[in-house]
Structures are given as structure tokens and as C-alpha cells.
Amino acid sequence: MSANKARGTTWESAVVAYLREHHNPGARRNVQMGAKDIGDIDGYYLHALEAKAEKAITLSSYIAQANREAVNASQPYGCAVVKRRMKGTADGYVVRDVATDVRLMNRFRDAEELLKEYQFDVWYEHDQHHRAA
Known part of the structure; x- marks a missing residue:
């Protein structure tokens, strides 16, 4: 597994753990669906959630991806949860x-x-x- 993939997986797992503790005990990582991807994480109420842990932050592409995946997941809203460098999960950004x-x-x-x-x-x-x- 590449370092970037591992960083993304670690961030997704951290977001799921946070959601399970503070929002929805049933939150979970999604299986990737290719062209009909439904977001990285299921269980964030009414949202398709795209988790991003990248060095260079590109909000426009994250939001476009989250909005597409919300349609695929039949959710009314899409958002990106972006890791904040050198900070914990609760300090990340939810962006829409x-x-x-x-x-x-x-x-x-x-x-x-x-x-x-x-x-x-x-x-x-x-x-x-x-x-x-």
C-alpha cells in the first residue's frame, strides 16, 4: 500500500471512530464503487462524506466529488471532511x-x-x- 493510500485509510478510520463516538454508532467506511462511488463514509446523517487527507488541499475538486457521490448515494447533501495538518480528528474541516x-x-x-x-x-x-x- 502506498504512503498516500495508507494516510487516506488512516484518516477515514479516524473519522469513522469519531462519528461512532459523537454522532452515529453505525458509521462505517464504504466499499469503493468505481464510477458510481457513494462516498468514503456512510453514517453521517443525510450526507455522502468524502474524506481527504492530502498535503495540497483542493476544495473545489473535493466538493465536486462529494456532490456527485451524494447523488449516487441518494443522499441530499455531500461534504468533504478534510484533515487539518498536525491536528486531531475533531479539528478537521467539514466543507460544502x-x-x-x-x-x-x-x-x-x-x-x-x-x-x-x-x-x-x-x-x-x-x-x-x-x-x-
């Missing part, structure tokens, strides 16, 4: 284009407005929990 981020924020806003309207007490507890986190 502005259009994707706006769609995601609109979804969150609409969901919270519905919850607030129909279950104010539940919304209030949810809001307080996430403000403190």
Missing part, C-alpha cells in the same frame, strides 16, 4: 459549497419551526441542549 449549506440550513430552520409550533416544550429543551453543547 454555499448552495448545499443553504439547503441544509433551510431544512434545519423549517424542521425547528415545525417542532416549535407543534411541540414548544420539546423544541425548547432541544434548543437549550444544543446551545450548551
Whole structure:
């Protein structure tokens, strides 16, 4: 295995471990699918996730790849999780284009407005929990 491939595999494994601990215990690395690749990691809610651990960061290609893979994975959003040099997993970057981020924020806003309207007490507890986190 090449050093670059090993670095990528190590980063993917670190991201999966982080997601399992903090987001989704079922997160896992995907098997590569060739032309119909579905992203490197499954289990990041609503996203096809492309993990990148490269010396030279090329955000435009990462985002284009993540967006293509989101379509292949039937996920509404794509993002890249980019390793930050000399830092741990939690200090990496989650990157998506502005259009994707706006769609995601609109979804969150609409969901919270519905919850607030129909279950104010539940919304209030949810809001307080996430403000403190």
C-alpha cells in the first residue's frame, strides 16, 4: 500500500471512530464503487462524506466529488471532511459549497419551526441542549 493510500485509510478510520463516538454508532467506511462511488463514509446523517487527507488541499475538486457521490448515494447533501495538518480528528474541516449549506440550513430552520409550533416544550429543551453543547 502506498504512503498516500495508507494516510487516506488512516484518516477515514479516524473519522469513522469519531462519528461512532459523537454522532452515529453505525458509521462505517464504504466499499469503493468505481464510477458510481457513494462516498468514503456512510453514517453521517443525510450526507455522502468524502474524506481527504492530502498535503495540497483542493476544495473545489473535493466538493465536486462529494456532490456527485451524494447523488449516487441518494443522499441530499455531500461534504468533504478534510484533515487539518498536525491536528486531531475533531479539528478537521467539514466543507460544502454555499448552495448545499443553504439547503441544509433551510431544512434545519423549517424542521425547528415545525417542532416549535407543534411541540414548544420539546423544541425548547432541544434548543437549550444544543446551545450548551
